Amino acid sequence: MKVIDYNRPSLRGAIQVPGDKSISHRSVMFGAIAEGTTTVEGFLLGEDCLSTIDCFRKLGVQIDVDGTNVKIESAGIDAWEEPKEVLYTGNSGTTTRLMLGILSGTNLHTIMTGDASIGKRPMRRVVDPLRQMGAQIAGRAGGQYTPLAIQGTELQAIDYTMPVASAQVKSAILLAGLRAKGTTIVRESEVSRDHTERMLRQFGAKVDVTEGVVSFEGGQKLVGTHVKVPGDISSAAFFLVAGAIAKDSEVVIENVGVNETRDGIIDVLTAMGANMSMMVEGETVAEPTATITIRTSHLHGTTIEGAIIPRLIDEIPILALLATQANGQTIIKDAEELKVKETDRITAVVTELKKLGADIEATDDGMIINGPTPLQGGSLKSYGDHRIGMMAAVAALITDEPIQLDDAECIAVSYPTFFEHVHSLIVR
Template structure:
């Protein structure tokens, strides 16, 4: 295991093309839906990251036949009623998506099981999922009355609910909708802000009828899913790190292909455009109900902006790299309404502020976000990842613009979402000027 990595790029420029690896959220769901569906599902562009492989491992333990060949996955399933009760605990690793969505799936299944994750998952709040599932009749037992894993799930018959979301969370919404597939009656979910809608799109792609009107989703229980072919777009949350680098590293021009452009995920594009970045989107197309395309970005003079409200759910995972981007922008950038960052892999508000301060950034934490004054010249330092992949990638991109080396601990945590991150980064770094 590599315990640290020192990055010393000097004063590089970035030039070239990067094919963005598969979307983590869509990759998770492709395995889940293929396992629930009856028949054969094939997945193209699957992300072979630690998190997504945890999802495959869990469903394999339920007796679903899953074959992985690089980015191509084949799933053979006779549907949820044919699953085997696992003879071992289902380990979800570092994946909050796997943990929370599987709670919804397993709640209405015919089997009993136990879910547990790594040290980080065992600290992340689960009541936001277990509470509405219990309202549907789910039988769940976990630490602190279902707040933390491990959680035991005894599959049972579920009833539909009308649920008003207290937080904007695609994971909570998705867990309820997946449980609703095996519930009696029509389940209605009302969102306070629109969160990523990959679950709704994939329900449609697998043949389910789901109604989406404004922020209200309706799903009738008892529907069967049918195996199909899924094309996974590139992950815009991964692309975000190279988009930010493209804007702030001198003498740079990057082309990012295979980028997912789902409108519920393109907040990073909106922010870059608001800050004045030179960005262009081309070759947009739709596959498996998901939009994708190519983004070109080059060195830009960016200015500060305000980020909050209904924009936050569309870029919640990109805020660490947006904070780094803001250190190079002229003026003040304010990020607010981002309390959800406190319950990610780590408290990302504190983590981002603490680590960027080590590099000389003028950044202050607030109760629901942060304030960054720029532009600031950054120097090197030793940074912590907190075991959080997005903090690790933020630190690596920071090394492109610091005056001396940046050392990051636990670089392997990045493999949770972007296994070939350093390989692709090195492929576009030109020699120091």
């Protein structure tokens, strides 16, 4: 149990949030698949991304870590060794689902499992399209849950229409498509984050993306390269909200990735009247980056729905906290995907914010928040979910009484230095 007692401080200063989790995962995966040397700068040393490194080391790939710099030496996917151990993916849904696509087209037999949370998360959304490609995957409940056993085999390309927007499903299919015969096509009605498509190009593949349709020819070879990972906007979101709701504050966040498939929180903050400015700096991994400045803001409610949801699905817990401090009603809908994250985030967010005095109600696909409401201290649960844990910690900035947070350690999954950064910004 961690006691968080900030006594309503102001926040001032500049930080750089850790590297983007999605890009860090993929940099190791692509580096392992590619032939040659891949160097990664700004890698996220969170537990999830370290799980990805561990899995590829068990496949015989040489990976050296020096701080946030990572070097991957690989002779290509055909040189991988059949692992003697189970591949343990920890709490990482990205590792688990994307590796299903990667491993399905190898000549290896592998078994994957994760922690208790991963054991509850649905895998058929990935397994079913991979089976359509010829993948041989077995697991609990017909492949719905880990552990999962994969017998690598030859794959055939498919033309797949996504039933829901999911970058993990899309990426698993595209990564399987690298080894498939024919042209793999994935069609999205609502575009999900596109880091896989961008990184395929950086590693030398030819990929066509046109109006929500991604296609490329199987059998292409990837070549090692250098990847510079920008700051994770999902991590930055907690400090964007903190800067907006803490009194007399100004927070500068440098080198943040502002990929247009991930920057929905910027649009929502703007719609709610946040006092925010952004200076776009350049691109890394064909990823735009920016410095964002946020100040204490007079906010008003809004409706968050539809096509923007995939662009901010991981930021909804902290946006719910933001809405408790906005004038009027905020409605979040079309966010059923929250129910199958590390925990049921609809239930978790509503339950924990109610404990603090928030006027918030759950709906089938989101929540309704009325504000502004003063928040009190209390004892909160993280549910072992890093984003719920960080939401609770940010709430402690505006409560008169302390917050006691159980399993605050789960925050290290994506942001090991989170509390250090909070303390570096506090002024009295």
